[in-house]
Amino acid sequence: MSSAPRRLATRRQVLAGSGATAASIAFAGAFTELFAGTAAARGHSGYGPLVPDPEGLLDLPKGFRYRVLSREGDPLRSGEGPVPSNHDGMAAFAGRRGRVHLVRNHENRVTGRIGVPTVKGLTYDPMGKGGCTALELDSRGNVLGERVAIAGTAVNCAGGPTPWNTWLTCEETEDKAGTNGYTKDHGFIFEVDGADPRRTGAVPLTAMGRFQHEAIAVDPKNGVVYETEDAFDRPFGLFYRFLPEKPLGGTGSLRAGGALEAMRVPGLPDLSVVQETGASFDRVEWVPVPDPQATETPIRLQDFGPRGVTHAQKLEGCYWGGSSVYFVSSFAHSSEGSAADHFGQVWRYEPKRRRLTLVVVFGPDTDIQLPGESPDNICLAADGGLMVCEDGGGAQHVLGVTRRGEVYPMARGRQNTGTADDPEWGEFAGVTFSPDGGTMFVNCYTPGTTFAVTGPWR
Numbered sequence: 001m002s003s004a005p006r007r008l009a010t011r012r013q014v015l016a017g018s019g020a021t022a023a024s025i026a027f028a029g030a031f032t033e034l035f036a037g038t039a040a041a042r043g044h045s046g047y048g049p050l051v052p053d054p055e056g057l058l059d060l061p062k063g064f065r066y067r068v069l070s071r072e073g074d075p076l077r078s079g080e081g082p083v084p085s086n087h088d089g090m091a092a093f094a095g096r097r098g099r100v101h102l103v104r105n106h107e108n109r110v111t112g113r114i115g116v117p118t119v120k121g122l123t124y125d126p127m128g129k130g131g132c133t134a135l136e137l138d139s140r141g142n143v144l145g146e147r148v149a150i151a152g153t154a155v156n157c158a159g160g161p162t163p164w165n166t167w168l169t170c171e172e173t174e175d176k177a178g179t180n181g182y183t184k185d186h187g188f189i190f191e192v193d194g195a196d197p198r199r200t201g202a203v204p205l206t207a208m209g210r211f212q213h214e215a216i217a218v219d220p221k222n223g224v225v226y227e228t229e230d231a232f233d234r235p236f237g238l239f240y241r242f243l244p245e246k247p248l249g250g251t252g253s254l255r256a257g258g259a260l261e262a263m264r265v266p267g268l269p270d271l272s273v274v275q276e277t278g279a280s281f282d283r284v285e286w287v288p289v290p291d292p293q294a295t296e297t298p299i300r301l302q303d304f305g306p307r308g309v310t311h312a313q314k315l316e317g318c319y320w321g322g323s324s325v326y327f328v329s330s331f332a333h334s335s336e337g338s339a340a341d342h343f344g345q346v347w348r349y350e351p352k353r354r355r356l357t358l359v360v361v362f363g364p365d366t367d368i369q370l371p372g373e374s375p376d377n378i379c380l381a382a383d384g385g386l387m388v389c390e391d392g393g394g395a396q397h398v399l400g401v402t403r404r405g406e407v408y409p410m411a412r413g414r415q416n417t418g419t420a421d422d423p424e425w426g427e428f429a430g431v432t433f434s435p436d437g438g439t440m441f442v443n444c445y446t447p448g449t450t451f452a453v454t455g456p457w458r
Contacts, residue, residue, distance in 0.1 A: 046400060046408025047456070057449070059412040064455030069102075069135060069143055069441075072114055072448030076133070078147035081117030084108060084133065087443035087450060089158035089215070089377065090430030093165045093194055098139030100434050101194035102441060103149060103167040104450060105156040106130055110180045114448075116151045123152035124202040125184040130156040132169050134194040141439060141452055149197040154186040157230070158215035158377065158430075160318060163223070164250045166200065167192045170213030172230055174298055187211055187294070189227075191254060199251055207257040208242045209292045211299045215318035217325050219351065223247030225254075226325045226349075228315035234337035235300050236270075236313040239263040239327060239349075241286060261286035262299070262309045263349075265356055270339035271312035271347065272332035280357040284349065313338045317378040324348045326359075328378060346378070377429055382437025383458045389428040389442070396425040398442055411453065413444055 047061035058066050072085045088105040095101050108115050108129040115129030134149040150169065157172035174187045188204035214230040214237075223244050229237030244258040264285040268274070287309055290302045300311065314330035329345045332338035344362030349355070377389040386401040387410060398411040411428070418424035426446035433440055440453040 045402060045404075045406050047410070050409055050412050053414055056414045056416075058451055058453075059414060060453060060455070061410070064453055067141060067452045067454075068449060069137070069452050070104075070133075070146060070448075070450040072446075076117070076146050076148070077143070078145065080119055080148050082114050083146070083448065084116045084129075084131070085113040085446065085448045087445055087448040088156065088429045089160075089169070090432050090441060090443055090450075091159075091161040091167050092432050092434050092441055093161070093167075094435040095136065095195055099144070100137040100141075100439075102135040102137065102450070103169075103192055103194040104133050104135065104430065104443065105159060105169055106132065106448075107155055107157050107172070107445075109155055109173075110182075116153075117148055118151050119148045122148055122150055122197055122202050124150070124190070124204065125152040125154075125182055125186070127181045127183050128152040128154045128186065130154045130171070132156060132167070132192050134192075134197060135450070136195075137452075141454070147197070149192045149194060150190055150200075150202050152202060153188075153190060154182065157213070158316065158318075159189070159213075160216040160218065162191075162218050163220045163248060165193075165195075166251055167194060168205075168216050168225075168254075170215065170227075172212050172214060174210065174212055174294065185210065185293075187213065189213055189216070191251070193251055203255060205254050207260065207292060208254065209240060209260045209289065209299060210294045212237065214316050215327075217318045217320040217327075219320060219325065220248075223249070224351070226318060226320075226327070228318045228327050229300065230315055231298075231300055234311075236311045236338065237315045238300050238309055238311060239315060240289070260289040260292045262289055262304065263287075263356075264304070264307065265310045266307070268310055269308060271310060271329060271345070272334075272338040272340040272342055274345075274358050275340070275342065275361070277358055277361050280355055282353070282355050284354045284356050319378060319380065321380065323352065324350045326378075377431050379431050379433065381440075381457075382433055387431045387440065387442075389431050394425075396427050396444075398428050398431055410440075411442065411451075415444060415447055415449070417446060 050059040053059050072083050074083050084106040086107040088107040090104045093101045116131030130153045131151040132149040136145040155173040156169050159169040176185045187210040189208045191200045193199045212231050214228040217226045225242040227240040231237035245256040246253040265281045312329045313332040316330045317328035332342045346360035348357045348359045388399045396413040397409050400408045400410040413425045416423045426444045429445050430443040
């Protein structure tokens, strides 16, 4: 999150200036594969042009409305301190009596605006400023409570939900104790129970690896956890799977340990060289990670044998759909060390067939035949399509994508953090839907704002 270089965002600026009318812009790729096992296609092409928000916060299509649930700097309802900054990955879970529990990441480093308040029993490292907060909403969407769910972690970027309704929050750092003032090693995954954070506490799931984590997805049939790594320099990150000792064992079961493996695609050391959608690779291999704790050497630099493992730049979003796991490479730049250039990819891995396929290619903002650059958070929508948060420059949108591959603007951020002559807008993050599909929740990274969007969802 918040690491993409700033670029001229030609199409996004055009969308902002024209009311952002839904466009028949299609992804390249076998797009219907993304939605295996989801609701049937509804055949719609978006919800119409975005209507300028008189409050200057969030533009939405006609008939939709938003509610601000939380803003950085406001008091937490628990009285534990102010709402932290840098709102990032998020998920929604069903509670009792129609209630919804939101768990929200805060991607704070040692230096930042407002860190997550330390709370006894929920703090891993007192010097860590990242963590999670949890919101509880009633059946009408009113905020009943807001509290710290975990503190003392670092650079909590994304993560993912588990089949037993907890959130796995991921540290996107490799800093060790003694670095940047930290008193403990960082770069771990932590489990968070949004309904009762003290059930999970602040315990690092060390067997799942210590590296620059981004997101996870869990196979609901066998509990295997897939993990993406957003390493900032070459050799870039890896795609992992974690084989737990106690699969699908519920809250706390991941503490029992397991085996961490990295993906090897024979003959393919860097995913960026693949440019054609539909390109498929069989016999994907999984190689044991020599030292998951990265005691001396970062995992991506460890010795995986003469055939090595497969790397990719900007491995970010990750989710499970049907019988496959999907993961995102936001972009690749040869000038930064990638083997080739691209503006964003979505890959599909089929565990049963051990097959990896490139299913979606994104395009530059100057190419109106493709939906834009730097995809980041992706979630399945109630209508069977996708919602995509772009992580680039210029005007910031949440883009909807229909099952036919048509792209339409769903929301545009209006909070200008720059100047009138040189405007800047905070990226969107953490897009997710309520369990009943009736509300879309999404964060503005900066200024940290959590929105609930309701309306005539199809």
